[in-house]
Amino acid sequence: MNPLQFTAETSSGGVMERDFTIGEVTGVLWSPASGPERAPLVLMGHGGGTHKKAPAMSGRAERLIAGCGFHVAVIDAPGHGGRPRTAVDEREIAAMRRARAAGEPVGPIVVRYNAHLAERAVPEWRATLDALQKLPEIGADGPVGYFGLNMGTAIGVPLVAADPRITAAVFGIFWHESLAETAQRITIPIEFVLQWDDEHIPRRSGLALFDAFASEEKTLHANAGRHKEVPRFEADSAVRFFARHLGRAVTSPA
Amino acid sequence: MNPLQFTAETSSGGVMERDFTIGEVTGVLWSPASGPERAPLVLMGHGGGTHKKAPAMSGRAERLIAGCGFHVAVIDAPGHGGRPRTAVDEREIAAMRRARAAGEPVGPIVVRYNAHLAERAVPEWRATLDALQKLPEIGADGPVGYFGLNMGTAIGVPLVAADPRITAAVFGIFWHESLAETAQRITIPIEFVLQWDDEHIPRRSGLALFDAFASEEKTLHANAGRHKEVPRFEADSAVRFFARHLGRAVTSPA
Numbered sequence A, B: 001m002n003p004l005q006f007t008a009e010t011s012s013g014g015v016m017e018r019d020f021t022i023g024e025v026t027g028v029l030w031s032p033a034s035g036p037e038r039a040p041l042v043l044m045g046h047g048g049g050t051h052k053k054a055p056a057m058s059g060r061a062e063r064l065i066a067g068c069g070f071h072v073a074v075i076d077a078p079g080h081g082g083r084p085r086t087a088v089d090e091r092e093i094a095a096m097r098r099a100r101a102a103g104e105p106v107g108p109i110v111v112r113y114n115a116h117l118a119e120r121a122v123p124e125w126r127a128t129l130d131a132l133q134k135l136p137e138i139g140a141d142g143p144v145g146y147f148g149l150n151m152g153t154a155i156g157v158p159l160v161a162a163d164p165r166i167t168a169a170v171f172g173i174f175w176h177e178s179l180a181e182t183a184q185r186i187t188i189p190i191e192f193v194l195q196w197d198d199e200h201i202p203r204r205s206g207l208a209l210f211d212a213f214a215s216e217e218k219t220l221h222a223n224a225g226r227h228k229e230v231p232r233f234e235a236d237s238a239v240r241f242f243a244r245h246l247g248r249a250v251t252s253p254a
Helices: A055-068 A087-101 A107-132 A151-162 A203-212 A233-246 B055-068 B087-101 B107-132 B151-162 B203-212 B233-246
Strands: A004-012 A015-022 A025-032 A041-045 A071-075 A144-148 A166-172 A190-195 A218-223 B004-012 B015-022 B025-032 B041-045 B071-075 B144-148 B166-172 B190-195 B218-223
Touching (some): A004 A107, A015 A107, A041 A055, A041 A107, A055 A233, A071 A107, A087 A107, A107 A151, A190 A203, A190 A233, A203 A218, A218 A233, B004 B107, B025 B107, B041 B055, B071 B107, B166 B233, B190 B203
Parallel strands (some): A144 A166, A190 A218, B041 B144, B144 B166
Antiparallel strands (some): A015 A025, A025 A071, A218 B218, B015 B025, B025 B071
């Protein structure tokens, strides 16, 4: 098992940011700057074509820390954020570019490629969680959540199905085909985000994925708007969802 | 035009409760006990078979006042809360009882009866709003929201379509048949609550009603569970929705 190594540390606006590596996996751990108090951990999965420190990631981390004092970890997905690309990565990325240029649907390629990436990413995430739980401020028995939309859902659904340490998750903005069967094995509380006028994901497909989760507590948040127009208040809603399920009060209006 | 007359006043837990009548309409106005500061107004519609001071009404009012300092008004629907029943009321209530006793669906009767009640209730609500806006702590140009599920939606959708003073609304838990056409004329921000496993309202019918609203900003909150199992956190979500749209910060964790 590769150890977690911190490679950089900065602090600003109440947030401590620590870059880390675990073997060839690159990640970032955001924590309250006020100190290494033990607190719940939220794992976040980034979207396709972006990376661990994309604005959506740092923005959500900031809200989770300001609102609840959580730790938040993101790792770069395989082939993302400067991690080396394989021949499969290059081929699928080229296929997506060709489809976009030709005005053809990218959905089938995204579904296929993200399922492939999930196979590579799930063991990386589990090893990352092993390593993070060795840190005293996280610990082996603290609550763990997962928050990822788009590709973050394609990787997160099989991760959550495989790892019982994760006890609450926010998913959304993905097709049902590759994930519905796995979602049927998930019983933890779920918040699921969907865009009502998504130009890539058919409404019926998003609803079918939400429907598939076996969770007794699950909530669908469907917003008017297109694929990339998820409203900002959904990030605040996710903060409150994790506050409810990972056991922290929201300490500021979020 | 009948004047608003206050008939009783009590105060407890930071909330001032004033019963009122406007002609034969009976209502209640809840306000922050701290004083008659001008603040936005939320009109709330109660569910079928209940009344203006049902626990769902007083509970939501308390959250809206504690969270945002709003005024909250509820009136008894026609034939509800001690208001006299007409022959139509008696006939439809008997029809619902028979259907329930026979294990037959009540949906068609509820849809028909609530459409009838809405025709009587909408003018009452508009006169109530006229009268409430004459109070100095509400005023003629302050923001107004509407919050009603079940029968509160059956009455609220035609009310909101008819009255441009209402600029944000929370609806849900109703069939589409009698309301979808009217909803197509509504363009204000909407939050819409639906139960994913509603034993009375087909999922497709609830989704069709949400779909019908012409609002550019609309959000569907669909929760796992049956007709009467709407989670409590939806009331907190409604508080935040009104805080966003009627222009008040949420002042305590809600």
